[in-house]
Amino acid sequence: MGAAEEKREAGVxxxxxxxxxxxxxxxxxxxxxNLNELISKLRAFRTSKLQRLPLNEPDLLNLCNLARExxxxxxxxxEISAPLRVVGDIHGQFSDLLKIMEHIGFPPIANYLxxxxxxxxxxxxxxxxxxxxxxxxxxxxxxxxxxGNHESQAINRVYGFFDECKRRYTIKLWKxxxxxxxxxxxxxxxxxxxxxxxxxxxxxxxxxxxxxxLTRPTEVPDEGLxxxxxxxxxxxxxxxxxxxxxxVSFLFGRDVIxxxxxxxxxxxxxxxxxxxxxxxxxxxxxxLVTLFSAPNYCGVYDNAGASMGxxxxxxxxxxxLRPSEHRKVRMPSHGKGHI
Numbered sequence: 001m002g003a004a005e006e007k008r009e010a011g012v013x014x015x016x017x018x019x020x021x022x023x024x025x026x027x028x029x030x031x032x033x034n035l036n037e038l039i040s041k042l043r044a045f046r047t048s049k050l051q052r053l054p055l056n057e058p059d060l061l062n063l064c065n066l067a068r069e070x071x072x073x074x075x076x077x078x079e080i081s082a083p084l085r086v087v088g089d090i091h092g093q094f095s096d097l098l099k100i101m102e103h104i105g106f107p108p109i110a111n112y113l114x115x116x117x118x119x120x121x122x123x124x125x126x127x128x129x130x131x132x133x134x135x136x137x138x139x140x141x142x143x144x145x146x147x148g149n150h151e152s153q154a155i156n157r158v159y160g161f162f163d164e165c166k167r168r169y170t171i172k173l174w175k176x177x178x179x180x181x182x183x184x185x186x187x188x189x190x191x192x193x194x195x196x197x198x199x200x201x202x203x204x205x206x207x208x209x210x211x212x213x214l215t216r217p218t219e220v221p222d223e224g225l226x227x228x229x230x231x232x233x234x235x236x237x238x239x240x241x242x243x244x245x246x247x248v249s250f251l252f253g254r255d256v257i258x259x260x261x262x263x264x265x266x267x268x269x270x271x272x273x274x275x276x277x278x279x280x281x282x283x284x285x286x287x288l289v290t291l292f293s294a295p296n297y298c299g300v301y302d303n304a305g306a307s308m309g310x311x312x313x314x315x316x317x318x319x320x321l322r323p324s325e326h327r328k329v330r331m332p333s334h335g336k337g338h339i
Contacts, residue, residue: 034059035138042131043106045124046098053127057169060130064173064180067133068217070140071183077211078113078144078188086113086196086308088272088279088291089148092122092160096295097131099321100307107135107142113188115272115291116148116198116230119177120159121298126168129177147184148198148272149230152220182217186229189266193314196270201252201260202228203241208264222248233274234283234290254284261287270308279306280318295321 104110119125135143165174187197204225231249239253269288281290295305309317
């Protein structure tokens with residue numbers, strides 16, 4: 001096997017290989033042998049009565065490395081076709097993620113675009129990000145993961161994910177997850193009509209190529225286009241761009257949204273990043289929608305969680321998840337592209 005050193009641990013073949021052209025092929029082969037088992041184990045979490053799943057750290061390390069390569073094979077600005085299911089912040093609420101996917105359907109039955117913030121604050125960040133990365137590797141054309149502001153070393157070092165990794169595994173695993181985050185795409189355009197990102201718009205965005213030309217791997221900077229795409233928020237009162245109460249990035253007014261849509265010939269901005277009471281909330285005459293998919297967030301907010309369906313005709317629906325109910329809201333078609 002040349003540079004490869006084969007070991008056995010917990011009944012699973014683990015292959016450690018020097019950085020070479022054969023690394024990816026060997027790693028892909030090894031992961032695929034266990035990927036179905038890993039996904040099945042994670043999907044069974046809600047019926048297991050366990051608070052946390054005992055996942056094998058070497059498998060998680062290998063998965064992160066393969067997911068990193070998968071992200072790097074795709075552009076920073078994804079171009080995706082409907083039909084599609086869009087999901088907002090999850091924040092480690094793994095049971096709620098499973099509820100959403102059980103209700104809508106797991107890939108490849110359904111196609112998904114996740115808007116980021118998979119970790120921090122919730123109790124099961126490791127399970128959450130592991131399932132999503134495993135699905136991304138197994139179904140790269142059906143599952144799309146955008147980066148959120150919490151997919152950042154500086155943020156999840158403080159808000160829970162670092163502590164969870166250190167308590168359950170090792171700091172090395174956390175660093176490997178961070179390396180994976182640093183390669184995630186940051187925006188997507190659905191069927192040429194809907195612009196999606198985690199945070200919002202930026203005064204530095206003059207052309208879609210500005211997003212495509214962002215380099216990877218990269219940490220999230222304190223300012224600039226990448227920062228804004230992950231951190232900015234709509235401003236209900238003001239116009240233009242103004243300082244944000246978060247102390248990072250900016251607020252953008254409804255006039256900014258309207259000009260953005262006109263300039264790029266889009267119909268809707270879809271973003272996450274903020275808790276909204278009903279799980280989804282329109283802004284600026286339905287030109288922007290905020291999605292938040294973690295119900296009863298942190299056990300404190302009495303909010304619903306929602307995901308957004310986009311059918312092949314670009315008609316959108318919202319599936320709302322409350323602690324005790326599921327309800328579906330169908331939105332009437334409007335504007336260009338029937339959004």
